[in-house]
Amino acid sequence: MIIDLxxxxxxxxxxxxxxxxxxxxxxxxxxxxxxxxxxxxxEGLSKLPIVSRSEKLESNFKNQLxxxxxxxxxxxxxxxxxxxxxxxxxxxxxxxxxxxxxxxxTEIAKLKNIFALTKLSPDLSVxxxxxxxxxxxxxxxxxxxxxxxxxxxxxxxxxGYFTRNYLYQINNDGQEQxxxxxxxxxxxESETIASTNNNTNDGLEVHQEITHNTQNTVANTNEKQPKIxxxxxxxxHSVAKKNSSAAQAPELSPDDEISHxxxxxxxxxxxxxxxxxxxxxxxxxxxxxxxxxxxPNVFTQVPPIVRNHNEYMGVQEWITxxxxxxxKKNLYEEGGQQSDSVSRNIELINIAAxxxxxxxxxxxxxxxxxKSQNNKTKIFSFALGKFKYENIKRLN
Amino acid sequence: xxxxxxxNCVDLYADSLFRFxxxxxxDTEKAKDxxxxxYEKLWVKVSHVESKNAKSYMFTTAYRTMIDSIRKEKKYSxxxxxxxxxxxxxxxxxSLRQNIxxxxxxxxxxxxxxxxxxxxxGYDYAQIGEITGLNESQxxxxxxxxxxxxxxxxVSIENLI
Numbered sequence: 001m002i003i004d005l006x007x008x009x010x011x012x013x014x015x016x017x018x019x020x021x022x023x024x025x026x027x028x029x030x031x032x033x034x035x036x037x038x039x040x041x042x043e044g045l046s047k048l049p050i051v052s053r054s055e056k057l058e059s060n061f062k063n064q065l066x067x068x069x070x071x072x073x074x075x076x077x078x079x080x081x082x083x084x085x086x087x088x089x090x091x092x093x094x095x096x097x098x099x100x101x102x103x104x105x106t107e108i109a110k111l112k113n114i115f116a117l118t119k120l121s122p123d124l125s126v127x128x129x130x131x132x133x134x135x136x137x138x139x140x141x142x143x144x145x146x147x148x149x150x151x152x153x154x155x156x157x158x159x160g161y162f163t164r165n166y167l168y169q170i171n172n173d174g175q176e177q178x179x180x181x182x183x184x185x186x187x188x189e190s191e192t193i194a195s196t197n198n199n200t201n202d203g204l205e206v207h208q209e210i211t212h213n214t215q216n217t218v219a220n221t222n223e224k225q226p227k228i229x230x231x232x233x234x235x236x237h238s239v240a241k242k243n244s245s246a247a248q249a250p251e252l253s254p255d256d257e258i259s260h261x262x263x264x265x266x267x268x269x270x271x272x273x274x275x276x277x278x279x280x281x282x283x284x285x286x287x288x289x290x291x292x293x294x295x296p297n298v299f300t301q302v303p304p305i306v307r308n309h310n311e312y313m314g315v316q317e318w319i320t321x322x323x324x325x326x327x328k329k330n331l332y333e334e335g336g337q338q339s340d341s342v343s344r345n346i347e348l349i350n351i352a353a354x355x356x357x358x359x360x361x362x363x364x365x366x367x368x369x370x371k372s373q374n375n376k377t378k379i380f381s382f383a384l385g386k387f388k389y390e391n392i393k394r395l396n
Numbered sequence: 397x398x399x400x401x402x403x404n405c406v407d408l409y410a411d412s413l414f415r416f417x418x419x420x421x422x423d424t425e426k427a428k429d430x431x432x433x434x435y436e437k438l439w440v441k442v443s444h445v446e447s448k449n450a451k452s453y454m455f456t457t458a459y460r461t462m463i464d465s466i467r468k469e470k471k472y473s474x475x476x477x478x479x480x481x482x483x484x485x486x487x488x489x490x491s492l493r494q495n496i497x498x499x500x501x502x503x504x505x506x507x508x509x510x511x512x513x514x515x516x517x518g519y520d521y522a523q524i525g526e527i528t529g530l531n532e533s534q535x536x537x538x539x540x541x542x543x544x545x546x547x548x549x550x551v552s553i554e555n556l557i
Contacts, residue, residue, distance in 0.1 A: 117546075123415065124411075136402055
């Protein structure tokens with residue numbers, strides 16, 4: 001054997017293991033003497049116990065070296081398995097294995113118990129303090145955003161419809177206090193050139209506007225036709241008061257009734273006939289009637305709704321008058337045939353107007369119904385407070 | 397849903413809803429308000445919500461209302477309040493239930509919510525997902541993380557004792 005710097009480590013190990021022959025041992029000793037640095041480095045090796053092949057390790061030492069199967073499971077996925085078991089999200093096989101391990105190893109059982117504490121349970125003593133306040137006793141609420149508008153319109157119409165006759169009787173009896181607003185002054189793109197407000201002593205507030213209707217076309221001329229739009233505010237409270245003292249102060253004679261009523265109706269017919277020939281119709285009949293007089297103070301001088309000394313023209317009567325007027329107009333338009341449908345339409349809008357007036361008074365919310373028509377469009381609008389509905393229909 | 401069904405919902409779910417919210421926000425008055433709001437919302441939709449879906453609807457509504465409330469509060473929370481939260485009592489001095497509550501409080505909001513819905517109400521992952529707007533996998537992960545966090549907290553308390 002030749003020992004050198006390249007193989008001395010192997011030879012030294014054999015030397016310490018006692019695998020060398022006496023000659024080889026001598027060679028090693030010579031080599032170490034020649035290389036003192038190697039001799040110093042390996043000096044400690046000589047102190048190590050030399051275990052012979054026949055000797056065996058103690059069984060405890062072997063057991064210490066062994067690894068438990070549970071130790072392989074715990075660090076890897078035991079948390080996941082335990083949580084899965086809690087959540088009932090584990091396979092049957094894994095569940096059985098985990099149960100066995102928990103029974104076998106206290107560490108796993110302990111961990112399982114800690115996880116079990118993370119399963120929350122409600123404190124049933126904590127209760128909502130006032131459950132009764134949450135309960136409902138009334139009828140079911142149906143919340144529909146558009147339903148309120150529909151309800152408002154329905155209310156308006158039904159109110160007007162059911163109170164029309166009632167109001168008329170009240171007027172005669174003078175027992176109630178109500179107001180009706182009838183507003184038919186809608187004229188698109190009209191220009192107001194004069195406006196007056198007159199309060200009559202009959203509780204009638206008359207607001208008149210004389211306008212030039214810019215949309216009104218006159219056949220064969222370019223002249224603008226003056227129109228009077230009128231808002232009547234009929235305060236029945238004043239009427240009631242007036243009625244109550246009607247017997248004491250009859251202002252007008254039966255002659256007055258004739259003198260106002262007959263010529264007005266005659267003029268309605270004439271006026272409508274005239275307008276049919278010269279202009280397009282615009283607005284409801286109300287406006288045509290208003291055109292009878294261009295004097296803005298006409299209602300101050302002779303209240304047109306006064307019929308006789310103790311009877312005031314109620315809204316119902318006013319409506320009837322409108323229907324008659326419309327019917328008369330239809331006679332011209334349809335060659336003498338009165339149209340029931342037109343009359344019904346007129347009645348509907350006027351009933352709505354009556355309802356609008358009453359609701360306005362009752363709720364202090366401005367209610368407005370407008371209906372207008374020209375040769376191009378037909379407009380119906382309804383406003384209740386901030387809510388406004390407008391239907392514009394284009395005519396062919 | 398009829399009125400009697402609605403009132404039955406009050407009897408059946410008002411307490412659990414209240415506990416769920418209270419555990420999350422730790423404020424009795426606000427929890428009451430949220431429960432009341434939830435029932436008002438249910439009443440408005442009473443004709444559209446079926447009786448069998450009422451519980452789910454209410455928990456969803458309550459959860460969303462609670463989140464809105466928490467977000468609003470976070471917006472206006474002061475430094476003092478944040479400080480107060482960070483100073484916690486030693487776990488060793490509390491009972492087991494208090495420690496569990498403490499551990500629950502320490503959880504992130506979403507983990508706490510899913511854990512409460514799971515354990516208090518017994519909802520499955522899909523139902524929790526519907527209420528919280530998460531998918532099933534997310535719910536599962538949040539529940540897993542919540543339990544691990546709770547376990548770690550309880551182990552640390554045990555070591556303290």
